[in-house]
Amino acid sequence: SAVISQKPSRDICQRGTSLTIQCQVDSQVTMMFWYRQQPGQSLTLIATANQGSEATYESGFVIDKFPISRPNLTFSTLTVSNMSPEDSSIYLCSVEGDGPGGYTFGSGTRLTVV
Amino acid sequence: GQQLNQSPQSMFIQEGEDVSMNCTSSSIFNTWLWYKQEPGEGPVLLIALYKAGELTSNGRLTAQFGITRKDSFLNISASIPSDVGIYFCAGRGRTSGTYKYIFGTGTRLKVLA
Numbered sequence: 001s002a003v004i005s006q007k008p009s010r011d012i013c014q015r016g017t018s019l020t021i022q023c024q025v026d027s028q029v030t031m032m033f034w035y036r037q038q039p040g041q042s043l044t045l046i047a048t049a050n051q052g053s054e055a056t057y058e059s060g061f062v063i064d065k066f067p068i069s070r071p072n073l074t075f076s077t078l079t080v081s082n083m084s085p086e087d088s089s090i091y092l093c094s095v096e097g098d099g100p101g102g103y104t105f106g107s108g109t110r111l112t113v114v
Numbered sequence: 115g116q117q118l119n120q121s122p123q124s125m126f127i128q129e130g131e132d133v134s135m136n137c138t139s140s141s142i143f144n145t146w147l148w149y150k151q152e153p154g155e156g157p158v159l160l161i162a163l164y165k166a167g168e169l170t171s172n173g174r175l176t177a178q179f180g181i182t183r184k185d186s187f188l189n190i191s192a193s194i195p196s197d198v199g200i201y202f203c204a205g206r207g208r209t210s211g212t213y214k215y216i217f218g219t220g221t222r223l224k225v226l227a
Contacts, residue, residue, distance in 0.1 A: 004156075042202060043157070043217040092156050102147040102204070103215060105156030 006106030023093035120218035137203030
């Protein structure tokens with residue numbers, strides 16, 4: 001299955017600033033997915049990133065807050081903009097698996113906003 | 115967003131004991147997945163299920179796709195300390211015209227040696 005590298009692995013940021021998270025896949029994939037995992041919670045899909053088109057956002061998530069880039073078939077970025085403490089979460093990118101199905105996940109970015 | 119109900123929420127068990135957890139939904143799914151997440155890592159796929167009634171094993175893990183397509187079960191036999199982690203179910207169904215995976219609320223497993 002695909003190997004995903006996600007950077008940074010963790011960061012502590014000041015409120016009001018922005019952080020860009022990078023996700024690199026070792027193979028070409030059509031869709032990349034960005035998830036948020038709030039402390040002690042499950043995974044919630046933020047958006048689906050397709051190469052060459054605008055990302056598709058889930059209910060409750062907007063492009064101004066979480067702009068996404070997908071410049072090619074192996075790379076995507078998620079920016080968390082104008083951060084507040086409520087944005088403290090683990091952010092995970094994932095791709096559709098080429099094996100038995102399901103998603104392969106990166107190791108996540110643990111964001112703390114102070 | 116929508117989530118699947120997973121139980122139990124957490125459990126402490128003794129090493130060597132068997133563990134059971136389940137996931138239920140009000141919606142029908144065409145795929146059920148079970149993941150394990152360890153601290154500082156992303157979830158790792160354990161088992162994938164594709165049709166109602168399917169029973170699949172992966173070592174000491176066995177999962178079943180419920181007949182109603184609205185639930186799934188995961189069993190771990192003879193638990194060991196490295197089974198510690200958070201187990202998530204995920205169901206794939208059609209939402210607003212597209213297929214998506216929805217994740218369960220998680221079961222936190224702690225194994226006492």
